[in-house]
Structures are given as structure tokens and as C-alpha cells.
Amino acid sequence: MSFELRDHTADVAVAAEGESLGETFAAVADGLAAAMCDEVPSGGEQYPVGVHSEGKESLLFDYLDDLIYQRDIEHVLPVDNSCEVFFKRGKWVLRGAFRGVPLDRVSAREVKAVTYSDMRVERTAAGYEAYVVLDV
Numbered sequence: 001m002s003f004e005l006r007d008h009t010a011d012v013a014v015a016a017e018g019e020s021l022g023e024t025f026a027a028v029a030d031g032l033a034a035a036m037c038d039e040v041p042s043g044g045e046q047y048p049v050g051v052h053s054e055g056k057e058s059l060l061f062d063y064l065d066d067l068i069y070q071r072d073i074e075h076v077l078p079v080d081n082s083c084e085v086f087f088k089r090g091k092w093v094l095r096g097a098f099r100g101v102p103l104d105r106v107s108a109r110e111v112k113a114v115t116y117s118d119m120r121v122e123r124t125a126a127g128y129e130a131y132v133v134l135d136v
Contacts, residue, residue, distance in 0.1 A: 003031035008018055011115070012134050021085035021090055022098050025094065029081035031057040035134055036071075036108045040079045047074065049083070052093045056121045059085065059092040060130060064114040067098065076100030077108055111136055112120035 003016040014031030018024035033040065051066055053059040083096025084116045113135040117134045 004028040012136050015131050017129045022083045024128040024130050026081040026083050033079045035105045035112050041105050044099045045098050047100045048097050050090045050095045057119050061114050063094050075103045
């Protein structure tokens with residue numbers, strides 16, 4: 001599981017890969033955290049996360065959007081993301097967790113939103129790849 005931040009005009013993009021959809025989505029979420037903060041301190045509480053959607057791309061969008069929401073409501077930076085993704089009863093489902101580092105302990109840049117611009121989730125020979133543009 002890995003991610004890479006890429007410049008994207010005035011925004012930032014995250015390209016990620018993993019052996020499973022869950023690993024790939026968690027890598028994108030780790031990329032979201034890296035776009036907001038260079039160094040992550042230890043500590044922080046565990047938070048659960050769960051979303052569902054009609055498609056894989058919309059599930060990834062909703063997952064990242066929920067992490068940004070948690071940042072704003074709980075005043076934590078979501079790091080060390082983990083999740084599983086599966087298809088059940090006609091919907092894509094994500095269940096996972098993250099470690100929430102209090103924002104007053106980090107120097108964080110604001111990521112305003114997730115975008116659908118150029119978003120993709122693709123199966124590869126090694127697993128999955130995802131690409132997401134973040135509005136900064």
C-alpha cells in the first residue's frame with residue numbers, strides 16, 4: 001500500500017495503490033493527511049468510520065469527505081487510516097478506523113474538499129490504483 005502526492009494546477013492530487021480496495025482507499029486517506037500535514041506526532045484516539053455508496057468512485061469520495069468532516073467537527077487530523085471495502089446488497093460499503101491527532105498538536109494546511117475531477121479507481125494486475133484531486 002502506498003501513495004504519492006502530485007501537483008495539480010492550484011490543487012493537489014493523490015495517486016495510490018494497494019492489493020485490495022480497502023488498502024488503496026486507506027492509502028488515499030493517508031495521502032489526504034500528508035497533503036494537510038508534513039509531520040504527524042504520536043498519540044490520539046481511534047475513531048471509527050463507515051460509509052456506503054452506489055459506486056466505487058462515489059464511495060471513495062464519500063469516505064474522504066467524511067474524513068474532512070471529522071477533521072472539522074472533532075478537530076483532529078485523521079491519520080493511520082485502515083479500512084475494508086466490500087459489495088453488499090447492491091451497495092459498496094466501507095468500514096474502517098483512523099487515529100485522530102488533535103489539530104492543536106500539528107501544523108496543518110487546509111484541504112477544503114475532495115473533487116470528482118479526474119477521479120478514478122481501477123483494477124490492476126497487482127490490485128487497485130486510485131487517483132483523487134483535492135481542493136486546497
